[in-house]
Amino acid sequence: xxxxxxxxxxxxxxxxxxxxxxxxxxxxxxxxxxxxxxxxxxxxxxxxxxxxxxxxxxxxxxxxxxxxxxxxxxxxxxxxxxxxxxxxxxxxxxxxxxxxxxxxxxxxxxxxxxxxxxxxxxxxxxxxxxxxxxxxxxxxxxxxxxxxxxxxxxxxxxxxxxxxxxxxxxxxxxxxxxxxxxxxxxxxxxxxxxxxxxxxxxxxxxxxxxxxxxxxxxxxxxxxxxxxxxxxxxxxxxxxxxxxxxxxxxxxxxxxxxxxxxxxxxxxxxxxxxxxxxxxxxxxxxxxxxxxxxxxxxxxxxxxxxxxxxxxxxxxxxxxxxxxxxxxxxxxxxxxxxxxxxxxxxxxxxxxxxxxxxxxxxxxxxxxxxxxxxxxxxx
Ligand code: PLP
Numbered sequence: 001x002x003x004x005x006x007x008x009x010x011x012x013x014x015x016x017x018x019x020x021x022x023x024x025x026x027x028x029x030x031x032x033x034x035x036x037x038x039x040x041x042x043x044x045x046x047x048x049x050x051x052x053x054x055x056x057x058x059x060x061x062x063x064x065x066x067x068x069x070x071x072x073x074x075x076x077x078x079x080x081x082x083x084x085x086x087x088x089x090x091x092x093x094x095x096x097x098x099x100x101x102x103x104x105x106x107x108x109x110x111x112x113x114x115x116x117x118x119x120x121x122x123x124x125x126x127x128x129x130x131x132x133x134x135x136x137x138x139x140x141x142x143x144x145x146x147x148x149x150x151x152x153x154x155x156x157x158x159x160x161x162x163x164x165x166x167x168x169x170x171x172x173x174x175x176x177x178x179x180x181x182x183x184x185x186x187x188x189x190x191x192x193x194x195x196x197x198x199x200x201x202x203x204x205x206x207x208x209x210x211x212x213x214x215x216x217x218x219x220x221x222x223x224x225x226x227x228x229x230x231x232x233x234x235x236x237x238x239x240x241x242x243x244x245x246x247x248x249x250x251x252x253x254x255x256x257x258x259x260x261x262x263x264x265x266x267x268x269x270x271x272x273x274x275x276x277x278x279x280x281x282x283x284x285x286x287x288x289x290x291x292x293x294x295x296x297x298x299x300x301x302x303x304x305x306x307x308x309x310x311x312x313x314x315x316x317x318x319x320x321x322x323x324x325x326x327x328x329x330x331x332x333x334x335x336x337x338x339x340x341x342x343x344x345x346x347x348x349x350x351x352x353x354x355x356x357x358x359x360x361x362x363x364x365x366x367x368x369x370x371x372x373x374x375x376x377x378x379x
Pocket of ligand 1 (some may be wrong): 160
């Protein structure tokens with residue numbers, strides 16, 4: 001039986017490398033390593049969720065999330081995971097039969113497109129080979145050939161391929177064509193540059209189990225004034241995901257339903273740590289570490305999946321060597337080092353592996369990961 005967090009944190013997979021202590025063997029692209037202050041904060045007892053203490057918590061998180069998203073507009077937190085953000089953005093911004101364009105650069109763009117289709121949205125899939133990005137020119141062409149679109153749904157960072165789409169340029173095209181800009185920032189928010197107001201984004205969703213350094217269970221969405229106006233026009237039925245109810249509750253420093261208090265304690269602590277580090281410094285750290293992982297893997301003779309012009313600084317995907325499948329590579333790495341990385345998704349499941357380097361991460365644990373990967377690849 002696991003009796004404590006400490007026991008959980010000291011590599012259940014058997015590594016004795018001190019660089020991999022305190023959960024740092026976990027190198028999948030989320031859930032990620034918890035920030036120690038998040039773990040500590042989450043031990044707190046419950047408080048009445050309509051108390052002054054809860055109001056202070058809700059208010060502080062809402063304000064700090066604005067800073068982290070670089071927006072003066074609203075940022076809201078629901079119990080839920082990243083995909084809940086897909087559904088929330090659809091029911092709040094659209095009506096059945098609306099036409100949208102969805103960038104499909106991998107498994108998550110594909111799922112977003114399918115989710116919209118489930119709701120009866122008329123979806124134009126702007127699809128590229130996995131590992132490639134959607135460019136502004138491609139989006140412009142899609143508007144010209146297949147538009148108009150009510151909204152452009154853009155995956156900022158494609159977790160399944162380790163690729164970052166050129167969001168500022170894509171958003172510019174969508175806005176020039178008068179479409180709402182809806183962004184899946186699940187594996188980019190809190191890791192990669194993200195300027196909600198400057199880039200004129202309308203709905204930016206993420207899940208706190210990625211670079212926010214928290215356990216899974218909260219969905220965060222930054223919502224523009226334009227998106228709030230669209231929510232008044234949208235005709236989908238909605239209750240739990242109604243952003244108008246959420247915005248009104250947040251303005252009153254409360255929540256529409258019983259909040260996931262322990263997770264809010266954790267997110268509060270994560271935000272305090274993040275703002276203490278500073279958003280620009282967080283982005284620079286991720287850029288430095290992304291570069292470090294890529295060159296370490298390439299030095300070990302491994303081939304990366306993504307187009308080099310669009311490498312992601314939060315996730316790296318690489319091909320398994322010819323001598324073994326991705327699953328064999330994964331299992332050997334796990335058995336020999338105690339380090340957990342992820343295999344690919346969809347049609348790339350058998351051929352690629354993915355390393356998460358976002359959130360609470362620094363170079364030593366990535367060096368240990370690269371060394372262990374190089375050892376498996378060299379045999
Ligand atoms: N979008 C992206 C880019 C993701 O990486 C993920 C999960 O990894 C999701 C959406 C779905 O998030 P969740 O599994 O939290 O529902």
